Structure formats: structure tokens, C-alpha cells
Amino acid sequence: MEVTVAVIAQDLKVHEDGTFDILGVLTGARVSAVPLTVPLLNLFISFSASPAEVGRQRNVTIELRNADGDLMRKSWTTVTVPNPPRPGSREDLNVSFPLKNVPFVSEGDYSFHIFVGDDHKRDLPFHIDVEKGQ
DSSP states (O other): OEEEEEEEEEEEEEOTTSOEEEEEEESEEEESSSSEEEEEEEEEEEEEEOGGGTTOEEEEEEEEEETTOOEEEEEEEEEEOOOOSSTTSOEEEEEEEEEEEEEEOSSEEEEEEEEETTEEEEEEEEEEEEOOOO
16 A cells, blocks of 8 residues: 555544545644643545555554654554455545644654554654744
């Protein structure tokens, strides 16, 4: 499975037909002080799976790491690759991760790392800026 889209958002809405509305795409945050815990961030990932992967279970893991590479948070789920709309075609698979109580202990760079099994697929950088007094 390959990652085709990955974003961090303030909110996601899932419709009955499987489509998503992605609201408030984030690449970082300006905050008044650190450390802080963000009550909710939503990570949306769209995967493309080959016909050979249909029916297979895949472990998807998200790791939040700081600029030094320290693990701050780890979340995971298991997905099963569904049948594609046409035999022999690739299947698109959308996964949402509602990440609750996300810790940011200091100002600086962070990154959400996306893994499928043990394979690193993508990084999403995220930066915390502390607002300076005026």
C-alpha cells in the first residue's frame, strides 16, 4: 500500500458513501505556552493498494516524534484491503486517525511518521511556535 494523500486537520466528516470532508488543514500551531496538550487532531490518510493486496490485513501505525527523534505518541489500527471497483484495478482506501490529547512539550519541529507494517511510508511535519509578548 502506498500513501497518496496525508493531512492533519482540525476536523473530518465521514459521509455514508465513504467520502470525507477535511476541515482546517494544519501544518503547525501558534500557541501561548508550552508544554500543551491538543485535545484533538485528525489525521487523514488515503492509500492506494495493488490487486495483489486485496483481502490482506495491513497494520497502519502513526508515530509522533520531536526534532530529536524522541517518540511522543504512537497510535495504530489494522485495515483490510477491500475489493476494487473493477477486477485487477488498484483500490483506494481512506483511513482516519482521531488523535486525542496530543502532547507537545516544547516549541519546535515535530513529525507524524506513517508506517504500513514495518515500512515507513510518509512524514507529515508539524511545527509548534510560541507567540512572543508584544
